[in-house]
Amino acid sequence: MGGACSRKRDQQVNEETVLRGVNGKYSKSSSSKWLRTSFRLGVDIPQGSGKCPSLMELCIHKIRKDIDAYINKYKDFTMLPRDISQQIINELIDSHCLTEVSLEAFRDCALQDINLGEYPGVKDSWIDAISSQGSSLLSVDLSGSDVTDSGMVPLKDCENIQDLSLSYCDQISDNGLKHLRGFSNLTSLSLKKNNSITAQGMCVLSNLLNLINLDLERCSGIHGGLVHLKGLTKLESLNIRCCNCITDSDMKPLSGLTNLKELQISCSKVTDLGVAYLKGLSKLVLVNMEGCPVTAACLGSISALVALSYLNLNRCNFSDDGCEKFSGLENLRVLNLGFNNITNVCLVHLKGLSHLESLNLDSCRIGDEGMVHLAGLVRLKSLELSDTLVGSNGIRHISGLANLESLNLSFTEVNDSGLRKLGGLTSLKSLNLDSRQITDTGLAALTGLTGLTHLDLFGARITDFGTNCLRYFKNLQSLEICGGGLTDAGVKNMKDLTSLTLLNLSQNSNLTDKTMEMISGLTRLVSLNISNSRITNAGLQHIKPLKNLRSLSLESCKVTATEIKKLQSTSLPNLVSFRPE
Amino acid sequence: MKKEDTVKLISAEGFEFVIDKNAAMVSQTIRNMLTSPGSFSETQHGVVRFPEISTPILEKICQYFYWSLQFASGKETEFYIEPELTLELMMAANYLHT
Incomplete structure (x- = not known):
C-alpha cells in the first residue's frame, strides 16, 4: 500500500514542464538539488559514444x-x-x-552568465568576484545559496542584469531586495520560497518596468504586495503558487496586467470573487488554480479568457453544480479536473471541447456512462482515469481515440476484457495498468501496441507466461511488473528490451541471482529495483556492465550495503542512490 | 598524394604545413574558405594563411585534425595538450570553429 501511495504522488502535474519542456534554469526545484550535485560530478569527455x-x-x-x-x-x-x-x-x-x-x-x-543555482558553498564572499563583471553581466543564478542581504550590496552595480534568480535564498529579506532598484533591464526575477519578503519589500518591484517573468512561488509573506506590480504592464508570467497568504484582494492589482499569459495561483486562498478580477486578461493562455477554494461559478469569469488553452483545476472541490459552463471553454487544450467531486453529469459538458489534447480526471467520481462523452475528443493525446469507477464497458468509448499517446487506467475497474478494446490505439506510448484485475490475458490483447515506451503493470497479476508478450514491446524504456508472479524464467523474456532505462521488478519474491544475470545486457538501465527478492551479494557481480545505473534498490534482499558500495567504486561510477545504504 | 587533395596552412612565422584537405576541413572555418564558391583565393590555390596563429599552435592544430579523423573512424585515443599551449590553442580553436 505504501508503494501505491508514493507512486500516486509522482503523477502530479508540473506546469513548468508542460509549457516549457525541461528548462534548466528556472525550473529547478529544491528536490533536484541532490541530482545536480551528484550526477554532474565526474562528467567526462564522452568516450566510446562516437x-x-x-x-x-x-x-x-x-x-x-x-x-x-x-x-x-x-x-x-x-x-x-x-x-x-x-x-x-x-x-x-x-x-x-x-x-x-x-x-x-x-x-x-x-x-555574461554566472549561473550558480544550487551550487554548493556559494555565499556572500563570492559576490564580489561575480559583481566585478559589472555591466557585462546579464544573467545570475544564486538560487539555493547562503547569500544574505549584504551580498546584494555589490550586486547593485551590475545594472544590466536581465535574469536574476534568488530562489531558495532564505537569508535575503526586504532589505536585500532594495538593491534591485536600479535593475531596469531585468526581465526575469525568481524569488521562490522566501519567507522574509513582505509587501513592504516588494515596493522595489514597481521599478522593474521591463519585468516579463516573476516567480514568487512559496513566498508566505507577500499578501498585499502585489499592488506594486500594477505598473508592470510587460509582465507575461506570474507564479505565486503555494503562497497560502494570497487572497482575493491580491487579485485586484492584477486586473490591469493585460499582457499576462501565464498565471499560477494554485494552493492560495483565492475564491470565485478573486477570479472575477482576471476577466479582462484576454491574453492569458495558462491558468493554474489547483487546490484553490473556487467553485464552478468561477467558470463565468474564466470563459471570458478567449486565449486560454491550459486550465488546471485539480483539487478544487468542484461539484457538478455549474459545470455546464465548461462548454464555453472551447479553446482549451489541457484541462485538469482531477480530485474533484464531479460525476458523469459534468462530463457531458466537456463533449464540445474538441481541441482538448490532455484531460485529467484522476480520482473523480466518474464511471462507464460518462466515457461516451469523451468519444468525440479525437485530439486527445493524454487521458488520466486513474482511481475512477471506469470499467471495461466504458473503455469501449475511448477505443477510437487514435491519437492517444498516454493512458492511465491504474486503480480502475478495467479488466482483461476491457483491454481488448484498446488494441487499436497504436499511437500509445505510455500505458498504466497498475491494477489487480489485469492478468496475462489482458497483456496478450495489447501486443499490437508496439510503440509503447512506458508500461506500468505494477500491481497486475503477470506471470512468466505473460512475459512472452513483452517481446512485442521492443521500444520500452520503462517497465514495472511487481505483482509477485514472476520467476527468473519470466525475466528471461526481458533480455531483448535493450531500450529500458527503468526496470522495477520488486515484490517478486522468487527472483534469484539468475535474474541479475539475465538483465546484465540491459546497459541503458538508469534505475533498477528488485527489492523483496532472493538476490544475494553474488548476484550483484552480474550487473557490473550497467554503467549508466544511477539508482539501485535491493531492499529486503540478501544484499549488503558494503557490497553495493564496493560495486559502486569499482564498476558503477554513476550510481548515486542505492538501497540498502 | 595529389596536389588537389592537400592544402597548405601557413603560420604567422611563415612555416608551411601541407596536410590532407579532408583533415583541414575538420575546421568549420577552413571548410568554409575551401568550399565557398568563387570569392576566396584560398578556394583556388588551396593555401590558407594564419597571420595570428604561431607555428607550434598551428602544428598542434594539424595534429588535432588527424586525431579527429582517427577518432571518427573508431580509434579513440587521448589527445595530449601541453599545459603551456592550452590558452593560445583555445583562441585558435575558437577562430577555427574546431
Whole structure:
C-alpha cells in the first residue's frame, strides 16, 4: 500500500514542464538539488559514444582538470576573450570544480552568465568576484545559496542584469531586495520560497518596468504586495503558487496586467470573487488554480479568457453544480479536473471541447456512462482515469481515440476484457495498468501496441507466461511488473528490451541471482529495483556492465550495503542512490 | 598524394604545413574558405594563411585534425595538450570553429 501511495504522488502535474519542456534554469526545484550535485560530478569527455570532442572542448576539459595549476601560472583569465572564459567557468560550474578561489581568477572577465543555482558553498564572499563583471553581466543564478542581504550590496552595480534568480535564498529579506532598484533591464526575477519578503519589500518591484517573468512561488509573506506590480504592464508570467497568504484582494492589482499569459495561483486562498478580477486578461493562455477554494461559478469569469488553452483545476472541490459552463471553454487544450467531486453529469459538458489534447480526471467520481462523452475528443493525446469507477464497458468509448499517446487506467475497474478494446490505439506510448484485475490475458490483447515506451503493470497479476508478450514491446524504456508472479524464467523474456532505462521488478519474491544475470545486457538501465527478492551479494557481480545505473534498490534482499558500495567504486561510477545504504 | 587533395596552412612565422584537405576541413572555418564558391583565393590555390596563429599552435592544430579523423573512424585515443599551449590553442580553436 505504501508503494501505491508514493507512486500516486509522482503523477502530479508540473506546469513548468508542460509549457516549457525541461528548462534548466528556472525550473529547478529544491528536490533536484541532490541530482545536480551528484550526477554532474565526474562528467567526462564522452568516450566510446562516437561524437568527437572539439579541440575547444578538449582544452576546456584540460583546464578544468588542472585548474589550480593554470591559476598558479596565469593568476587570472582576463587575457582570454570573454566567450572563452565564459566556457571555462561554465565547465567548472557544471563539473562542480569551481571554488571561491578559482572564481577569483574570473574577476573582471566581463562574463555574461554566472549561473550558480544550487551550487554548493556559494555565499556572500563570492559576490564580489561575480559583481566585478559589472555591466557585462546579464544573467545570475544564486538560487539555493547562503547569500544574505549584504551580498546584494555589490550586486547593485551590475545594472544590466536581465535574469536574476534568488530562489531558495532564505537569508535575503526586504532589505536585500532594495538593491534591485536600479535593475531596469531585468526581465526575469525568481524569488521562490522566501519567507522574509513582505509587501513592504516588494515596493522595489514597481521599478522593474521591463519585468516579463516573476516567480514568487512559496513566498508566505507577500499578501498585499502585489499592488506594486500594477505598473508592470510587460509582465507575461506570474507564479505565486503555494503562497497560502494570497487572497482575493491580491487579485485586484492584477486586473490591469493585460499582457499576462501565464498565471499560477494554485494552493492560495483565492475564491470565485478573486477570479472575477482576471476577466479582462484576454491574453492569458495558462491558468493554474489547483487546490484553490473556487467553485464552478468561477467558470463565468474564466470563459471570458478567449486565449486560454491550459486550465488546471485539480483539487478544487468542484461539484457538478455549474459545470455546464465548461462548454464555453472551447479553446482549451489541457484541462485538469482531477480530485474533484464531479460525476458523469459534468462530463457531458466537456463533449464540445474538441481541441482538448490532455484531460485529467484522476480520482473523480466518474464511471462507464460518462466515457461516451469523451468519444468525440479525437485530439486527445493524454487521458488520466486513474482511481475512477471506469470499467471495461466504458473503455469501449475511448477505443477510437487514435491519437492517444498516454493512458492511465491504474486503480480502475478495467479488466482483461476491457483491454481488448484498446488494441487499436497504436499511437500509445505510455500505458498504466497498475491494477489487480489485469492478468496475462489482458497483456496478450495489447501486443499490437508496439510503440509503447512506458508500461506500468505494477500491481497486475503477470506471470512468466505473460512475459512472452513483452517481446512485442521492443521500444520500452520503462517497465514495472511487481505483482509477485514472476520467476527468473519470466525475466528471461526481458533480455531483448535493450531500450529500458527503468526496470522495477520488486515484490517478486522468487527472483534469484539468475535474474541479475539475465538483465546484465540491459546497459541503458538508469534505475533498477528488485527489492523483496532472493538476490544475494553474488548476484550483484552480474550487473557490473550497467554503467549508466544511477539508482539501485535491493531492499529486503540478501544484499549488503558494503557490497553495493564496493560495486559502486569499482564498476558503477554513476550510481548515486542505492538501497540498502 | 595529389596536389588537389592537400592544402597548405601557413603560420604567422611563415612555416608551411601541407596536410590532407579532408583533415583541414575538420575546421568549420577552413571548410568554409575551401568550399565557398568563387570569392576566396584560398578556394583556388588551396593555401590558407594564419597571420595570428604561431607555428607550434598551428602544428598542434594539424595534429588535432588527424586525431579527429582517427577518432571518427573508431580509434579513440587521448589527445595530449601541453599545459603551456592550452590558452593560445583555445583562441585558435575558437577562430577555427574546431
